[in-house]
Amino acid sequence: MTNPSPSSTPNSPDNPNSPNPNNQGSFFGSFYMVLASLGFALMLVFIKFSGQKFAMHTYEITFWRVAFSLIVLGGYSWIKGRDFRTPYPKEHFWRSLAGSVALLMNFYVVLHLPLATASTLQNTSAIFLGLLSVIILKQKPTPITWLSLILGFVGVLILLRPSADGDIFAMILGLVSGAISGYAYLQVRELSLLGEPAWRIVFYFSLLSTIIAGLLALYFGFSPVTLSNLPYIIGIGVTALLGQLLLTYAYQVGRKFVVATLSYLGVVFAILFGVWLFGERLDWLSLLGIGVIVASGMLSGKR
Template identity: 25%
Template sequence: MLHRLSPQLTSILFMLLASFLLAGTSILAKTLGQGVFSPDGNGLHVFQISFGRFAFAFLAIAATVAILRPKFGPLEIPLHVARTMAGWSGITLAFTALIWIPLPDAQAINFLNPVFAMVFAIPILGERVGPWRWLAAGVSLAGALILLRPSGASFQPAAFFALASAAITGFEVILIKRLSGRQAPLQILFTNNALGFCIASLAALFVWSAPAPAEWGGMAALGLTMICAQACFIQSMRRAEASFVISVSLSSLPFAALMDYFAFNAVPDRISLMGAAIILSGVLLLFFREMRAKST
């Protein structure tokens, strides 16, 4: 069915699914860090959470490679290492922020990463960002800033972890785009998660404490959900320019709000609803403008 759709629409659908799955990983990371799965209520260290994310994602992708036995091309080691270091750093910082600050605040700050990615796409990928894309990104960013609630509580120290994560993730988006045009998605996923597993394992050794069975289950769910999100993200990036698809990733906000409600009984207030509506307006503006330009 997907082959009948335009590349832009297919890219949007893949990114929407990736955003939904990424919102799920945020909830899982928060519950692991806050000790929801722990018998004594003590959460896992963020390095262990990152380890779970990479370890189980690597097991899933390694099993897939063993079954399919695809032919891999030459590895671009420096690009893969840079992407994996950015990915591990960004996700670890994001998990740290999720543990210590409210999920809507962390998500709002993290939505700054499309701005960083659009800026990086200009010199690195040579992409041209037209006025409609800037407008759509600007509208979405305005919604994220509303959700940030620029008050004293919003500027707690942990918020800087989310800000650093947004910048690093924006850079990683560009590296993924460069890799996706040169190598098959399965090779990108396998290499990234193999390197990430090594980095995460080394970091976790310094803080390791035996997880409870439920925590192992939570880490497994986190890793498997993340690998599915990565696959959808790469498929989206292969079908459109980075500056086009990154704005669609902002749809993870309403997904996260719904999951936050079901997991923590957190009810969004009017500011949250207004911010989410503005973000969705920006995404819809981009979608309809691109579809109209494609049809003319």
């Protein structure tokens, strides 16, 4: 779902600890991030197939994705005897609401745009996180930060250029999703600074997302769960959860900048899967816009 550094955001909503400086830890951090990027790209594939093969809509796909995480994380935390109570319900609500809206938008974008474009627009959250850190937190931007922001928005302008065969509404929605995700990631950092554990932040996000997506799916109608679509439903939940866990481990043991840079392999995987499985083709301007945005995201991870 990717990917500012965890100290300031969750594509890793788990906000893990500082990376291990030793070489072995760095290797495993990089290895975990490659697998995490592959997992998130496969999640996009399952989402795309669910919409194309079974006409499943955004709300039910989102519901199955977050319900799976809610059940697994909630069940595991309950077995471990963790305390679900929080002294910051309001902060959790606003973080979870922003994340839920962004997720719904993002899944709509995946269903209506090429995988590479959808994945790239999702990654604009890193750009917006940097911008919001300047506006809201009054952080003084470094020259690298300014360069990252300028490059990012140049890339967005290239990618969102009007075209006869492009879904402009979906592209704009993807950009809005990135902006809202950037705000949600900012809230995760604030909750982490308040001492909230990572699992509780993710749990309440999953809980509110499940309620919102579930109510919308009930209103618009659930597709019957069959032996044909069940593997895709399970695939969405499993790849999302594995991607999240691997991403968390990557930031825990790897070098932050290297791991953040490798997270953009998700865009590469999305391009390959789009060409291979869906026959998607991107023109050179789209590829240029994607490249500029990815470069911007890599710079944003450089501190």
